Amino acid sequence: MTTSLMEQVQVVVADVLGTPVDRINEDTSQETLGDWDSLAHLNIVLSLESRFGVKFSPAEIEQIRSVRAIVELLESKPVTLA
Amino acid sequence: MSWASDKIEQLRLQAAEAVRAGRAQEARWRLVELWESCPSLASAQFITARYREMGSELPLLPLRIDIERSFTVEPAVAVLRAKGYLHGFDLDVRVGGFDAVAAEMMDVSGTLYARQSDVVIVAVQTRSIAPDLWYEFSGMANQQVDAAIDRVCRQMHSWIQTLRSHSSAHAIVHTLDTPVFTSGGLLDASTRGGQREAIDRINARLREIAAAIPGVHLLDYDGLMARHGLLAWEDPVRWATLRMPLATDSVAHLADEWLRYLHPLSGRLAKVLVCDLDNTLWGGVLGEEGIEGIQVGGDYPGCAHQSLQRAILDLYHRGIVLAVSSKNDEVQVLAALANHPGMILRPEHFAALRINWNDKAASLREIAAELNVGTDALAFLDDNPHERQWVRSQLPEVWVIDLPDEPACYERVLRRQPVFERVALTDEDRRRGLLYAQQRCRRNLEQSCQTLEEYYQSLGLIVQVESVSADTLERAAQLIAKTNQFNLTGRRFTVQELADLQSQDDAMVLVTRVRDRFGDSGIVGVIVARLDSSGVCRIKALVMSCRVIGRTVETAMLAALCEHAVERGSRRLEGFYVPTARNEPARDFYPRHGFGPADSKSEECGGESSTGQQWTLDLTTQAVACPPWIEMIVPQEVGG
Numbered sequence: 048m049t050t051s052l053m054e055q056v057q058v059v060v061a062d063v064l065g066t067p068v069d070r071i072n073e074d075t076s077q078e079t080l081g082d083w084d085s086l087a088h089l090n091i092v093l094s095l096e097s098r099f100g101v102k103f104s105p106a107e108i109e110q111i112r113s114v115r116a117i118v119e120l121l122e123s124k125p126v127t128l129a
Numbered sequence: 130m131s132w133a134s135d136k137i138e139q140l141r142l143q144a145a146e147a148v149r150a151g152r153a154q155e156a157r158w159r160l161v162e163l164w165e166s167c168p169s170l171a172s173a174q175f176i177t178a179r180y181r182e183m184g185s186e187l188p189l190l191p192l193r194i195d196i197e198r199s200f201t202v203e204p205a206v207a208v209l210r211a212k213g214y215l216h217g218f219d220l221d222v223r224v225g226g227f228d229a230v231a232a233e234m235m236d237v238s239g240t241l242y243a244r245q246s247d248v249v250i251v252a253v254q255t256r257s258i259a260p261d262l263w264y265e266f267s268g269m270a271n272q273q274v275d276a277a278i279d280r281v282c283r284q285m286h287s288w289i290q291t292l293r294s295h296s297s298a299h300a301i302v303h304t305l306d307t308p309v310f311t312s313g314g315l316l317d318a319s320t321r322g323g324q325r326e327a328i329d330r331i332n333a334r335l336r337e338i339a340a341a342i343p344g345v346h347l348l349d350y351d352g353l354m355a356r357h358g359l360l361a362w363e364d365p366v367r368w369a370t371l372r373m374p375l376a377t378d379s380v381a382h383l384a385d386e387w388l389r390y391l392h393p394l395s396g397r398l399a400k401v402l403v404c405d406l407d408n409t410l411w412g413g414v415l416g417e418e419g420i421e422g423i424q425v426g427g428d429y430p431g432c433a434h435q436s437l438q439r440a441i442l443d444l445y446h447r448g449i450v451l452a453v454s455s456k457n458d459e460v461q462v463l464a465a466l467a468n469h470p471g472m473i474l475r476p477e478h479f480a481a482l483r484i485n486w487n488d489k490a491a492s493l494r495e496i497a498a499e500l501n502v503g504t505d506a507l508a509f510l511d512d513n514p515h516e517r518q519w520v521r522s523q524l525p526e527v528w529v530i531d532l533p534d535e536p537a538c539y540e541r542v543l544r545r546q547p548v549f550e551r552v553a554l555t556d557e558d559r560r561r562g563l564l565y566a567q568q569r570c571r572r573n574l575e576q577s578c579q580t581l582e583e584y585y586q587s588l589g590l591i592v593q594v595e596s597v598s599a600d601t602l603e604r605a606a607q608l609i610a611k612t613n614q615f616n617l618t619g620r621r622f623t624v625q626e627l628a629d630l631q632s633q634d635d636a637m638v639l640v641t642r643v644r645d646r647f648g649d650s651g652i653v654g655v656i657v658a659r660l661d662s663s664g665v666c667r668i669k670a671l672v673m674s675c676r677v678i679g680r681t682v683e684t685a686m687l688a689a690l691c692e693h694a695v696e697r698g699s700r701r702l703e704g705f706y707v708p709t710a711r712n713e714p715a716r717d718f719y720p721r722h723g724f725g726p727a728d729s730k731s732e733e734c735g736g737e738s739s740t741g742q743q744w745t746l747d748l749t750t751q752a753v754a755c756p757p758w759i760e761m762i763v764p765q766e767v768g769g
Contacts, residue, residue: 050138058141062171065178086203089371090170093204096377097169105370 056117059098063090076113095121137167141175148179153186154525161215168381170204173211180214188710189219192395193246195298197225197233199257201373208384216388216547217397228257234288237295248394249298250348250387251288254374255305255328258284266312266324274327281305282334293342297625299394299552301387302339303350304332309359343602343624346390346552357382392547396610396621399508399528399548401480402444403496406455406462408512410438410474412536415457415465426471433536438473440540444549445478448558450500450565452481454492454509459484480565489516490523500565501675503613503711508548512536555604557651564676567647574647585681585758589646592682592755594689595764597631597638597655605640605655612672613711615683617704617718618741620670622657635660637693641686643677653677654686658694666694666748668704671718678714681756687722688755689763691748700749703727707741719744722753 050058053073060075061068064082077083083091092108095101095117101124103111110116144159160176180187192213196202206222213220223244225233230253233241241249256263259281262274269277285302292300307328317323332347339345354362357379364376375383392398407414411434412424424431425438445451451474455462462484466476481499483492489511497504505526511517517529528548532539543549551558571588578584597605606624609616622630630636641654653674660666668690673683694702704719720726724744746753755761 050134055134055138058138059169059171062174062178065174089201089373090174090204090207092371093377093380094169094171098167098171102377105366108370 052121053114053118055098056095056114056121059094060091060114060117063087063094071114073115073118074113076116078112091117099124101125133166137163140166144175144179148182151186153183156183157187157215157525158521164212164215170207170380173208176211176214177207180211180219188217189214190217190395190397191219191221192248192391193221193223193244194248194250194391195223195225195241195244195246196250196252197230197241198250198252199228199230199254200252201227201371201375202252202383204373204380205375205383205387208381209387212381212384212388213391216392218391218395220391230258231284231288235291237291242295245296246298248391249292249296249300251285251300251302253285253303253305255307258305259328259331262324262327263308266327271322274322278327278330278334281331282338285331285335286338289338289342289345293344293625297344297623297629299390299623300345301348301390301394302335302345303348304335306350306354309363343628346394348386348390353382353386389545389547389550390552393550393552397548398506398551398611399449399546400502400506400611401450401452401496401500402441402508402510402549403452403454403493404441405511405513405516406453406457408536409510409532409539410434410441411465411469411471415461420461420465420469423465423469424471425469430536431471433539435471435473436540437536437543440543442473442478444543445474445562446559447549447551447554448561449549450480450561451478452483452496452500453479454483454489454496454511456486456489457484478562480562480568488519488523490520493520493524493527501614501678506613508546510543512539553603553607555607557604557607560651564648564650567650568676570647571645582758585756587646588680588758590680590682590685590759591644591762592685592689592759593642593762593764594639594654594686595642597627597640601640601652602627602631604652605638608652608655608674609657609670609672612674613709614675614714615673615678615718616709616712617668617671617715618707619709619712620707622670627657630657630659637690637697639686639690639693641673641682641689643680643682645680650674650677654682656686656690658690660694660697660699664698664700666690666697666699666702668702671704675714681759683718684722684753685755685759685761687753689761691746691753692763695748695752700747702746702748704744705741706744719746722746723751 057071058068061071064087092103092111099121107120110120140159140163144156144163147156147159156179160179163172164176202224206224210220210222233239259277261269261277289300305328307325311317311324313323317325335347339347361376362379363374367373404410412430413422415423424434426435463476466472481496483496493507494504497507504524508528508530509520510530512532520527521529530546532542574587575584578587602624606622606627609622627638631638637658639656640652643650643653653676655672657670658666658668691702706716706719724746727743727745
């Protein structure tokens, strides 16, 4: 059983927002999901950092606005899976 | 991807499946494992969602918490909620408005007070309550610093006082934090009147306030940060961009620290620590290597096991009862405990020993029975993961401590277990080890007596029942909180609630002291009763420590209550027996003392109602007599 980065990110976002994972897809973003408010944004940032062992710069935190953007961001970083 | 992410995915699926299939204990273990493999906010949210799905399948203690804060604590609250579930709590947490601490704490008709929380956390940062001391310190004159300190202390004092007079909640107050780099640089450490000193002065005053006002507990925030590394605790980028001071890892550490308080504040505690011996208290296997071969003290790993023993001795002095469960030869073990030069713990420190080849779950049950506690009051320390897993599966209510592979880390792991935390220590706690030794003598006497009566006579019991006072309030509240077996209603009272009741004319809070020829058992019983104008005295709580069960002390307590009730004009005594999971020993208390059943109905007690069997005694025609073998000491006056 191997899960892709995309799937894992979707799981993190679904957990943080308290939403079933099948409601989350590549295109899910702050615009498409009302629950993705500023507090959820903070929680997503913290979750991604501890889940993937990365640290985001202020500019990167700004980019974390959709599932696709998160995956692209993580792919550009040396990811150490926790 | 690596195996780790597969493992996490697998744990999630297994947990979700166990929840769906109604296998609650298994779900709990999977979720604990998930948290340990991946302690992130996403895991926390997942855990919370699974517990909510399970509803009430696991026994959870509901607790209502309010957090008054000056910074973003929400991520830590999410972790607190999830870890609370894993520790057996169902937490209802409300976070106060951002930086609205002063307004909410002083508004006695506001939400904070309306919720009647069990715990209120006051989490204020120095930079928000004393921005001058934080940001402008180098430019301040001494008098300005003094004035700022005074202002902050008075403000926090008035919050705490207001809370105390309008709420019975426990307060956890963060002490004020010091900047990682103080304004004076190196000079701050060596000159008088530095920034750290100024903040220390505030914290010293907070300690005085906490000591003077019951139910107020300080959380040493500088100490918490230091434990995890000051520079790593805060993330300056996060603070500058999101107004969130905590670094990612600190979020869970803060939640853990709160949780550490919730155990002692709610009474979810371990009273007994059951220790394994081989490769736990000492290195090596006694049966194979002999007394000379086992390692305790001296070079590694002996010094690591000795450090663990020191930590256990600290728990003993904190009132935690020690026991041994070991697969070994008893004679050899007793010789090692008594004679090995490196041992810190000696035979007299242990209240019960199970040294045999039986399975450890059975030994734990026997130890609990011998010490008169439930198995849920036990914690279990064993280096062997198979033994731990076995005990977990047989006795899920036991607090099983997961030791790491490395003995040098045992001590720290033991010291951070929240079930051994106490927020107040009474004389009884400090003397508990001695009390258990006396108990062993009583057991020997009982076995040598022909009849129970002869045993009672030979004990020379002296019982004193008196009104609770400032000196005994803490012990009375502790006794009510910790007594599960001889507890008629299961209702808990905080120190503050007892103090309030004691000051009212229509209430009585009586404490009972017991001693006999073997020694002083101290305060072992509490009765809370209310009198009404129609001549009825209602027993709201009656608890007696398991330590004195079987010495007819409860009859003496009831006799004293009857006397006081009649003296204050009561004609009838009423009480409820509310069955709980553990209070079977108190079931026949009322009928045994001549009470007759009354109509069962629910009893209103401060908003919450409890159902159970109601019992009544006509004081005009009946009385409960003190047993002839007990000498009753009647104090001067009761009430007011």
